[in-house]
Amino acid sequence: MPHTAPATAVPVATRQWWPVATAMAAVAWGGNEFTPLLVMYRADGLDAVTVNALLGAYVFGIVPALLLGGPLSDRYGRRPLLLPAAPIGALGSVTLALGAGVPWVLGAGRVLSGIALGLVMAVGTTWVTELAARSGDPAAGARRASLALTTGFLVGAGVAAALAQWAPWPAHLAYAVHAALAAGAACWVLRVPETCPTAGARVRRLRDDLRVPAATHPRFLRVVVPTAPWVFGCVGAAYAVLPSLLAAHAGTVPVAFAGLMTVLTLGCGIGIQVVARRIDTHRSARASVVAMSLIVVGLGLGALAAHTLDLVAGMIAAAVLGTGYGLALVAGLSEVTRIAGPRHLAGLTAVYYSIAYLGFFVPMALAWLARTWSYTQMFGGGLLIATACLAVVGTAWRAHLPHANALAD
Numbered sequence: 588m589p590h591t592a593p594a595t596a597v598p599v600a601t602r603q604w605w606p607v608a609t610a611m612a613a614v615a616w617g618g619n620e621f622t623p624l625l626v627m628y629r630a631d632g633l634d635a636v637t638v639n640a641l642l643g644a645y646v647f648g649i650v651p652a653l654l655l656g657g658p659l660s661d662r663y664g665r666r667p668l669l670l671p672a673a674p675i676g677a678l679g680s681v682t683l684a685l686g687a688g689v690p691w692v693l694g695a696g697r698v699l700s701g702i703a704l705g706l707v708m709a710v711g712t713t714w715v716t717e718l719a720a721r722s723g724d725p726a727a728g729a730r731r732a733s734l735a736l737t738t739g740f741l742v743g744a745g746v747a748a749a750l751a752q753w754a755p756w757p758a759h760l761a762y763a764v765h766a767a768l769a770a771g772a773a774c775w776v777l778r779v780p781e782t783c784p785t786a787g788a789r790v791r792r793l794r795d796d797l798r799v800p801a802a803t804h805p806r807f808l809r810v811v812v813p814t815a816p817w818v819f820g821c822v823g824a825a826y827a828v829l830p831s832l833l834a835a836h837a838g839t840v841p842v843a844f845a846g847l848m849t850v851l852t853l854g855c856g857i858g859i860q861v862v863a864r865r866i867d868t869h870r871s872a873r874a875s876v877v878a879m880s881l882i883v884v885g886l887g888l889g890a891l892a893a894h895t896l897d898l899v900a901g902m903i904a905a906a907v908l909g910t911g912y913g914l915a916l917v918a919g920l921s922e923v924t925r926i927a928g929p930r931h932l933a934g935l936t937a938v939y940y941s942i943a944y945l946g947f948f949v950p951m952a953l954a955w956l957a958r959t960w961s962y963t964q965m966f967g968g969g970l971l972i973a974t975a976c977l978a979v980v981g982t983a984w985r986a987h988l989p990h991a992n993a994l995a996d
Contacts, residue, residue: 604718606775608735610673611711613772615739616746617676617765618645618704619853621683621697622826623748623846626834627757628693630841635831637690639951642827644694646948648701649708650941657709657937658799664783665714665933668706673773676703680762680769687758708736709937716924716932717782729920734860737913741853744826748846757842799934801927807935809983810872811922813976814879815939818915820946821882824889824969825852825908827950829901832893832962844898852905856913863917869925871984874918879977881911886973890966919943925989 625638633641660668679699686692715735716728747761754760801807830837830845837844867874885908892900919939927935953965960968 603721603779604715604731606772606779607669607711607714607718608731610669610772610776611707611715611732611735612739612742613765613769614672614676614700614703614707614711615736616743617680617769618700618743619740619849620680620743620747620761620765621700623744623830623842623849624751624758624761625827626830626841626845627751629831629834631688631758633688633690635954635957636951639827639954641690641693641697642823643948643951644697645701645704646944648698648703649705649944652702652705653709653937653941653944656706657713657933657935660710660713660933661783661931664781665710665717666779666781669710669714670773670776672703672706672711673769673776675699675706677766677769677773679703680765684759684762684766705937705940708940709933711735712920712936713933714779714782718779721782729917729924730860730863733913733916733920734857737853737856737860737916741850741857744849744853745846748842748849752840752843752846799931799938801931801935802938804926804989805987806922806983806989807926809986810875810980811919811926811939812942813979814875814915815919815942816946817879817882817973817976818912818919818943818946820949820969821885821908821915822852822856822912823947823949824886824953824966825905825912828953828962829889829892829905833896833898833901836896836898848902848905851902852909852912855906855909856916859910859913860917863914866914867918867921869921869988871988872918872922872980873984874914874921875980876977876984878911878915878918879973879980881907881914883970883973883977885911886966886970890963890970893962893966916943 622642625642628638628641629635656668676699679696679702682696682699683693686696712729712732715732719728719731743765746764750761750764751757826845826849830841830848833848834841834844863874866877885904888900888904888907892904920936923935923939924932949969953962956965
């Protein structure tokens with residue numbers, strides 16, 4: 588009788604990342620389903636500052652989950668930290684469904700969604716990267732993780748907008764759909780094997796594990812940090828700020844238009860990620876420079892849309908900002924993968940995402956500053972700041988490369 592290949596053969600290993608990526612997409616779905624509903628909550632009586640504060644509230648769940656989940660997964664393994672993520676995300680959606688019109692309940696639901704998202708972004712990204720390395724394609728990890736997250740963000744927003752605009756129970760049904768999806772993803776990820784080589788090796792104090800020395804690497808400080816806040820800052824401007832400004836010109840379907848803007852933004856983000864491997868290189872900061880250049884152009888187009896209140900101008904701005912977002916996300920994750928050693932990959936990924944998610948406070952800050960400045964002026968100010976960040980990244984084009992034998996382009 589011929590010998591039967593073991594269950595861990597390469598063809599199986601190449602598929603092991605799918606359940607983790609699905610869990611990441613399901614949790615990202617729950618994290619972004621709230622975004623196109625901002626217009627609905629505004630119409631129901633919540634003011635702009637409150638609504639945008641609720642959008643950013645899940646950062647209070649994301650950042651602790653990132654900063655603790657990443658290093659703890661290096662200590663205890665990927666499975667124990669990621670398995671609770673989808674159930675917590677489902678609980679967040681149930682809370683949001685029950686809290687329609689009650690800001691503090693909505694805020695609690697957003698924080699729960701943030702905890703789940705923080706876990707999948709830090710731990711899931713690392714797990715997918717390690718599974719990709721097992722299957723012989725380590726460079727694919729960052730792309731697969733960012734595609735899973737962006738796909739979840741896109742589909743979640745699109746489905747939520749469609750259900751809220753045309754289905755019954757607009758403040759509840761989308762959340763119920765997500766809760767069911769997250770439960771299914773939680774079951775599927777149970778079959779994925781552990782990949783962390785240091786899981787269970789508790790040879791150091793916990794507080795030492797929580798430190799991420801790679802966060803002080805000059806390359807991280809000069810290339811990753813100036814780009815990171817723009818990753819979600821630009822998408823927040825594209826699908827939270829612009830739809831609210833243009834809602835009065837969207838006829839009878841303002842929620843659907845907000846969903847369209849979100850899908851367009853993230854669709855362009857997915858499109859650029861598919862070809863990001865041709866732009867990203869370990870030899871220079873090319874991908875980060877191109878991403879920041881796109882963001883600068885997108886902010887200029889956003890200023891034009893805010894001035895003219897033209898739907899087409901707004902959609903073009905969203906498309907360019909989404910493209911900048913997608914490339915900036917892949918560029919940042921790729922830089923992190925190259926900078927961090929195996930022991931600190933999850934920790935540095937967590938630090939990166941924590942900085943990136945500060946950008947989600949941009950819509951709330953703009954809503955508060957709108958008492959003094961116009962949105963056109965604020966988009967213009969953002970353009971100037973982004974240009975300065977682009978200059979900082981550009982000066983570090985080949986500086987402090989992690990690979991000593993890097994070749995010139």
